[in-house]
Amino acid sequence: MLPQSGLSKAEIFKRLGEFANLDANPYSGRLFTIAFEPGNEELREVAHRAFEMFMDKNILDFTEFKSAMKMEKEVVDIAKRLMHADGEVVGTYTFGGTESVFLAVKAARDNFIIRKGFQMPEIVMPIHAHPCYEKAAEYMGLKVVRVPVNPETLEGDPDAINEAITENTAMIVASTPNWPFGTIDPVKEFAEIAEDKKVWLHVDACVGGFILPFFEKLGEDIPEFDFRVEGISSMSLDPHKYAYSSIGSSIVLFKKPFYKMLAQYANLRWPGYPIVNPAVLSSRSAGPLAATWAILHYLGEEGYTELARKILSARRKIIDGFSSLGFKLLGKPRSPIVAFTSEEVDLFTLTDVLMKKGWLVLPQISKKDFKIPRSIHLTITPIHDMLADEFLRAVEEAKSEAKAPAEAEVVRGLGMITSLLSTGEDPEALRLLMTRVEQYIELYGNELIKAFGLEKGLPDEMAMIYELFDAIPPEITELLVNYLVIELYRRGF
Ligand SMILES: Cc1ncc(COP(=O)(O)O)c(C=O)c1O
Structure with missing residues (x-):
């Protein structure tokens, strides 16, 4: 509630401290x-100071706040150099x-429409590509086709991509690496297909863009994945991942200015100020951009190389440690991300037990159609080099404590939502389902909250919820989590 009169500074920071806890x-x-x-x-201090210096400047108007354009140019130039643009x-x-x-x-879609006229364009990508492509497709009227990957290496399979390309394909995606397994798609092979079939290739180096160049420098076997390869139309790389910048920091690179024109937005149809938005958002704080500029210049080549060395050392310890505890490494990760599976340990419960011990890892559900088992995901960062041994001891302890939920409980949970049926790909079935969902949540919304144990906020144990995610088709779980999260936000847990 908006207080009648303002709170004191002391009270404000006391309450914010409570949130932070x-x-x-x-x-x-x-x-x-x-x-x-x-x-x-010290790096954190540098970022925070830079952020604060520019947080009240608005990138929206670069004629008013000229620093934003200057900093952006220098940050983009660094990304271009790293990606051999x-x-x-x-x-x-x-x-x-x-x-x-x-x-x-947006650029790939418009480029497709310019060449082929209006029809629903498609994105073809490996099963492990990030959901932001489906999100973009849903916002902008495209369709996404996910294809299998090499079952041994969990790297993208060029043949599977090639086979899925049709007249309607506007874009293919290579991830370097993908998020779930940290494996790197064969960009060269994907680029050959893109050139041959005249489709847009986007290289998603959101995770890898600021780390793989330093792994390469340290002698790691990293296949060429950037503009050294012919046939790439665009790339993305995120300083707020392995450049350690403040959150709110990514860069998209386009092969040529015309492609960027297809993504940028200009509008002079109203009586107000002329709009030219290079990005999706219009008003944006220059704080994260300044923090990015500051961190890139503070660390430099040497700083990033040193941090990459720490990640490689941590990754070695973690892979060896998990293997000796009987976990199986998935695929052939060449990045700082690794995932492990196990046939003996219940991974969803293991995650809960680790959380109670103060360690957070990400559980990942299986994709049986694609022969991908459940796993746990670890994003390894430089600080883990120092803590890897302590973490492995916690995993060893947690392993003996992780007991799978009783099957009866899982079945009860499943029964609860069987009245929502799978729709597959049929848009009419989805429309009908949505009409029922509207009624269903009015009638049973509160029951669902109770059934998931969410009346008092997020539960301490999530294993049961992941069991359900693993068992139910995604079209249904997506509806379910969508609704449940709205309720959690409404209640402010
Ligand atoms: C490969 C990949 N692409 C894109 C994204 C989306 O990035 P963001 O969360 O910054 O929007 C992620 C996030 O994890 C990712 O791993």
Whole structure:
């Protein structure tokens, strides 16, 4: 509630402190999830100061706040150099990988329509590509086709991509690496297909863009994945991942200015100020951009190389440790991301047990049609080099404590939602389902909240929920989580 009269500074920060206590500590090194922690306090100070200096400047008007254009040019130039781009390549600073991908999809879609006229364009990509492509497709009227990957290496399979390309294919995607398994798709082979079939190739280096060049420098076997390869139309890379920048930092690179024109937005149809938005958002704080500029210049080549060395050392310890505990490494990860599976340990419960011990890892559901088992995912960052041994001891302990939920419980959970049926790909079935969903949540919304144990907020144990995600078709679980998360936000847990 808006207070009648303002609170004191002391009260404000007391309350904000209480909010902060609800959080996992992103600096602790105990997160193997979405926190990219270099373990360097001075670096954090530099980023925070830069952020604060520019947080009240709006990138929207670069004629008013000229610094934004200057900083953006220098940040984009660094990304171009790392990705071996030539002078023709142009880039845009965005607030995240998803936003960069939106711009690439928009450009690819319009390029397709210019050449082929109006028809529903498609994106073909390996099963492990990030969901932001489906999100962009849903917003912009495209269809996504996910194809199998090499079952041994879990790298993208060029033959599967090639076979799925049709007259309607506008774009194919290579991930370097993908998020679930950290494996790298064969960009050269994908690029040959793109050139042959005249489709747009987007290389998603959101995770890899600021780390793989340094792995390569340290002698790791990294296949060429950037503009050294002919046939790439666009790339995305995120400083807020392995450049350790403040959150709200990504770059999309286009092979030539015309492609960027297809993504950028200009509007002079109203009586107000002329709009020229290089990115999806219009008003944006220059804070994250300044923090990105600051961190890139603070660390430099040497700083990034040193941090990459720490990641490689941590990755070695973690792969060896998990293997000796009987877990199986999935595929052939060449990046800082690894995933493990196990036939003896219940991985969803293991995640809960580890969480109670203060360590966070990400559980991943299986994709049986694609012969992909359940797994746990670890995003390895430089701070983990120092903590790997302690973490492995916690995993060993957790392994003996992780007991799978009783089958009867899982079956009960499943029974609860069987009245929602799978729709497959049929749009009419989906429309009918949505009419029923509207009624269903009015009638049974509260029951669902109770059934999932969410009346008091997120439960301490998530294994049961993951069991259900693993068992139910995604079209149904998507509806379910969509509704449940709306309720969680409404209640403010
Ligand atoms: C490969 C890949 N692409 C795109 C994204 C989307 O990035 P963001 O979360 O910054 O929007 C991610 C996020 O994890 C990713 O792993």
